[in-house]
Amino acid sequence: MPGGRTLLLGLMRVKELSILLVTIAAAIYFSTSSDAFNSVANYQTIAQYVAPWSIIAAGEVMLLICGEIDLSAGFVFALAPFLLMQFYVNGWPLALALLGAIVASMLIGVINGLIRTVLGVPSFITTLGMAFLLYGLVLIISGGRPVAAPKDAAVMQVFGGAKWTELLWAIGVIIVLQVILSGTRFGIHTQATGGNRVGAAESGIAINRIKVINFAVLGTLAGLAGILQGTRVGSYDPTNGGFDTMFFGVASAVIGGTALLGGTGTVVGAFLGALLLGIAFDGFNVLGVSANAFNVVLGAAILIAMILNVSLLVLRKRMGSRELA
Amino acid sequence: MKSETGTTSRRTALKYLGIGGGAVAASPLLAACDSVQESQDSGGGSGVFPETPDWRFVFVNHVTTNSFFVPTRTGLADAAKLVGVPEPQWTGSENGNVAQMASAMETAVNSKAAGIAVALTDNNAFVDLTKRALDAGIPVLAYNANAADNYPLTYVGQDLYLSGVKMGQKIAEKVTSGTILVGISQPGGNNVQPRLDGIIDALKQAAPGVRVQSVNTGAEQAAELSAMEAAHTGQQDAKGIYAVDAGSTAACAKLIGDRGLSGKVGGGGFDLLDDTIAGVQSGALDFTIDQSPYLQGFLTVLYLYLYRLSGTLVAPPVTDTGLTFVTKENVGPYASAHSKFEGGDNDKLVEMPSSIPLPPPSVLSR
Numbered sequence: 001m002p003g004g005r006t007l008l009l010g011l012m013r014v015k016e017l018s019i020l021l022v023t024i025a026a027a028i029y030f031s032t033s034s035d036a037f038n039s040v041a042n043y044q045t046i047a048q049y050v051a052p053w054s055i056i057a058a059g060e061v062m063l064l065i066c067g068e069i070d071l072s073a074g075f076v077f078a079l080a081p082f083l084l085m086q087f088y089v090n091g092w093p094l095a096l097a098l099l100g101a102i103v104a105s106m107l108i109g110v111i112n113g114l115i116r117t118v119l120g121v122p123s124f125i126t127t128l129g130m131a132f133l134l135y136g137l138v139l140i141i142s143g144g145r146p147v148a149a150p151k152d153a154a155v156m157q158v159f160g161g162a163k164w165t166e167l168l169w170a171i172g173v174i175i176v177l178q179v180i181l182s183g184t185r186f187g188i189h190t191q192a193t194g195g196n197r198v199g200a201a202e203s204g205i206a207i208n209r210i211k212v213i214n215f216a217v218l219g220t221l222a223g224l225a226g227i228l229q230g231t232r233v234g235s236y237d238p239t240n241g242g243f244d245t246m247f248f249g250v251a252s253a254v255i256g257g258t259a260l261l262g263g264t265g266t267v268v269g270a271f272l273g274a275l276l277l278g279i280a281f282d283g284f285n286v287l288g289v290s291a292n293a294f295n296v297v298l299g300a301a302i303l304i305a306m307i308l309n310v311s312l313l314v315l316r317k318r319m320g321s322r323e324l325a
Numbered sequence: 326m327k328s329e330t331g332t333t334s335r336r337t338a339l340k341y342l343g344i345g346g347g348a349v350a351a352s353p354l355l356a357a358c359d360s361v362q363e364s365q366d367s368g369g370g371s372g373v374f375p376e377t378p379d380w381r382f383v384f385v386n387h388v389t390t391n392s393f394f395v396p397t398r399t400g401l402a403d404a405a406k407l408v409g410v411p412e413p414q415w416t417g418s419e420n421g422n423v424a425q426m427a428s429a430m431e432t433a434v435n436s437k438a439a440g441i442a443v444a445l446t447d448n449n450a451f452v453d454l455t456k457r458a459l460d461a462g463i464p465v466l467a468y469n470a471n472a473a474d475n476y477p478l479t480y481v482g483q484d485l486y487l488s489g490v491k492m493g494q495k496i497a498e499k500v501t502s503g504t505i506l507v508g509i510s511q512p513g514g515n516n517v518q519p520r521l522d523g524i525i526d527a528l529k530q531a532a533p534g535v536r537v538q539s540v541n542t543g544a545e546q547a548a549e550l551s552a553m554e555a556a557h558t559g560q561q562d563a564k565g566i567y568a569v570d571a572g573s574t575a576a577c578a579k580l581i582g583d584r585g586l587s588g589k590v591g592g593g594g595f596d597l598l599d600d601t602i603a604g605v606q607s608g609a610l611d612f613t614i615d616q617s618p619y620l621q622g623f624l625t626v627l628y629l630y631l632y633r634l635s636g637t638l639v640a641p642p643v644t645d646t647g648l649t650f651v652t653k654e655n656v657g658p659y660a661s662a663h664s665k666f667e668g669g670d671n672d673k674l675v676e677m678p679s680s681i682p683l684p685p686p687s688v689l690s691r
């Protein structure tokens with residue numbers, strides 16, 4: 001069957017295939033284990049896990065590919081809703097307050113990027129410092145207290161208020177960033193910056209500018225994700241986001257096949273990574289696993305999934321090289 | 326043998342009700358426990374209660390792995406065993422993340438849990454979910470933390486503001502002028518700020534000469550002690566050193582002990598950390614307040630069970646679990662028993678003391 005073989009080989013070349021298969025396997029496992037798993041309402045809960053993680057993951061993919069990381073994303077996530085409220089209660093129209101919060105989030109990314117590139121402080125330390133600084137700001141602005149989100153306002157309906165909008169934003173972000181990454185000069189320069197910094201610089205790529213822009217992109221996305229989640233929940237809370245959310249974003253990116261040390265990665269893969277994590281998180285809750293056992297089960301599931309994923313990758317490479325020979 | 330242990334746990338539970346001051350809760354509970362125990366004695370699956378499906382109750386918590394809630398989890402497991410339903414699921418967030426809690430509660434609604442207990446640490450995030458659950462025929466109770474303008478069937482936990490008022494009145498018995506320090510782990514926090522407000526309001530009434538200086542101690546235990554030490558260094562003539570959260574109270578006990586202030590200043594606070602209990606025992610602290618985390622799990626499960634069993638006829642009563650002052654007179658069993666009711670690992674019968682100290686006089690709300 002030469003036709004089938006070609007199709008199989010073609011499929012095997014798709015980078016995201018292995019993580020897709022693992023995600024499907026997880027979905028099948030939970031579907032057979034619980035009747036409640038397959039319902040529209042539960043898909044919506046899964047979407048709530050996946051959307052913020054995948055939006056942050058998309059930004060982290062771009063940064064990881066060009067050889068940097070941002071640990072402060074979870075706190076931009078927490079800060080943005082309070083900036084929105086700060087502007088709003090000071091008389092700005094809601095739409096403008098929203099825009100202001102997003103622009104401020106982007107500027108935080110720019111500051112991270114400039115400290116990294118102009119002053120030469122490693123991004124791990126730069127963004128760690130920024131993380132604590134922002135967390136303090138969140139607590140000061142909020143007074144440690146949650147505030148009600150302006151959920152019913154028309155403009156907020158688009159930003160998380162109406163059902164599914166959070167996920168739609170996430171999917172939109174994924175598509176746009178994937179196209180930018182694989183289809184534009186900027187995307188190729190981003191990959192070159194992380195893959196071979198010196199080579200990229202010598203061939204005329206402004207690597208510092210590339211990095212600052214990617215920091216700014218992640219800042220923007222983290223702020224957006226924070227506003228989306230807070231609005232969906234109906235409450236802006238200083239405990240939202242944080243290192244947990246950032247870490248799930250980075251984990252989604254790496255599970256989806258982005259190299260921690262830069263050079264390669266895919267945004268769609270990061271979405272699948274977030275989807276896998278979301279399905280596992282929701283699924284074990286549906287099965288009724290209690291808190292202490294939960295982390296054991298979740299950890300084991302991630303390990304098994306990644307071992308499967310890596311095995312599939314090796315298989316794919318082997319089949320590919322055999323075909324070449 | 327089986328019937329004997331059964332009787333024991335019932336008595337222990339009832340004794341706890343007495344100590345917890347859950348007068349409202351006592352009467353329906355008494356009946357419930359009796360019946361269930363009899364049913365177990367007679368050896369039949371459900372005895373006087375009809376057979377029930379395996380009702381899955383879900384607890385949504387804001388700090389699932391925090392040691393404060395160990396007795397709560399013991400309590401909910403005990404109650405589930407008592408009435409013969411599976412051990413309830415304990416889920417939510419490890420670090421107070423409201424969005425994560427909301428998702429966990431939503432999962433419980435979607436998967437058609439038999440009942441949901443939620444710590445309402447946020448005023449807005451759980452309103453729609455509670456409505457949805459009730460609409461789907463799932464009873465929702467609030468436990469440990471309550472919020473205004475939500476719709477849980479009832480609240481089982483400490484009335485935070487009232488506990489602060491009572492503490493303020495207690496402070497006024499000892500301190501009538503000068504400055505007192507009050508440690509608070511998270512100013513503005515939903516679960517501690519109302520206590521501080523209660524103390525201030527009560528002191529305005531009972532001892533207007535007292536000035537309250539609050540100390541922001543943070544949530545980390547080692548840092549809490551440093552913060553209290555620094556505050557006292559700056560205010561050495563303080564007449565009292567108090568706190569409104571577990572960690573800061575333990576810090577008060579250590580501070581008063583370390584600086585040899587026992588008996589010279591008033592001291593007190595909340596909850597039952599080891600340092601706090603030792604402080605009450607040594608006299609460093611005049612009192613600490615027990616909010617009965619065990620009952621917050623135990624009663625909540627019983628209420629959910631009875632509500633379902635009776636098809637809503639046994640409506641869950643509002644239950645304040647937390648106004649037991651632990652002082653030198655009654656600290657004995659807290660310090661020595663390591664009982665599972667307070668988070669220890671001892672599930673044996675705890676000996677009754679030979680006499681019971683007088684509780685505060687009863688007050689009628691008229």
